[in-house]
Amino acid sequence: MWSVRAAAAAAAAGRGAAFRARGLAAAREPGELELGPREALECDVCVVGAGPAGLASAIRLKQLDDSLAVTVLEKGGEVGAHVLSGNVLEPRALDELLPGWREQGAPAGVEVSEEASFFLAAGGGAVPLPTPPPMHNAGNRVVSLSRLVRWLGERAEELGVEVRGGVSRSITHTPNPP
Numbered sequence: 001m002w003s004v005r006a007a008a009a010a011a012a013a014g015r016g017a018a019f020r021a022r023g024l025a026a027a028r029e030p031g032e033l034e035l036g037p038r039e040a041l042e043c044d045v046c047v048v049g050a051g052p053a054g055l056a057s058a059i060r061l062k063q064l065d066d067s068l069a070v071t072v073l074e075k076g077g078e079v080g081a082h083v084l085s086g087n088v089l090e091p092r093a094l095d096e097l098l099p100g101w102r103e104q105g106a107p108a109g110v111e112v113s114e115e116a117s118f119f120l121a122a123g124g125g126a127v128p129l130p131t132p133p134p135m136h137n138a139g140n141r142v143v144s145l146s147r148l149v150r151w152l153g154e155r156a157e158e159l160g161v162e163v164r165g166g167v168s169r170s171i172t173h174t175p176n177p178p
Contacts, residue, residue: 043069043162050074050163051083052145055152056097062159072156073167079153080146081165087145088112088137098155106151109143 045061047054050072058070076082089109094101102108115137118126153163 041071041164043071045070047072050076050079050149050153050165052149052152055079055149055156055163056093058156058161058163059097059152059159062156062161066160069162070160071162071164072153074163074165075167076165078150078165079163080150083146083149085145087143087148089141089143089148091139091141104155107144107147109141112137112140112142 045058045068047058047070054072058072061068061070074081094106098104098106115131115135117129117131117135119129120126157163
């Protein structure tokens with residue numbers, strides 16, 4: 001896996017990578033698949049997965065070097081389609097990545113106002129427990145991760161990242177294409 005610095009250095013040196021996706025055509029005989037024509041996608045950095053980490057990586061790469069050709073491949077039909085959970089978000093990383101994200105219309109959710117821990121007994125009772133310090137969420141936000149990822153995808157596209165949804169194919173990396 002390339003680091004952000006290695007990818008930026010390789011792109012600056014003109015050593016971009018080409019990624020080729022293979023599509024499957026109709027079978028000739030039952031059980032036999034024929035490989036169709038290959039689609040070539042040339043880019044400097046290809047991020048696989050449009051989850052929070054993949055999109056944040058793509059955004060940061062474009063912030064570091066706007067000339068990089070950055071592509072994000074997502075197997076879901078659209079960004080956020082496979083991110084179905086809620087989340088308690090510690091906003092420090094977003095503050096560093098996209099200062100002013102709250103004012104930019106991000107789905108910021110609600111701030112944690114109260115927290116408690118309980119031991120749930122088999123008979124249906126609940127015994128209050130002290131909340132351990134690593135589980136304190138004061139200042140954090142409860143968000144829909146799916147909405148947040150969609151919003152991050154829009155920010156990435158605004159920066160020039162190519163986000164491709166519906167890509168569930170095998171990928172071959174060619175380090176130095178002809």
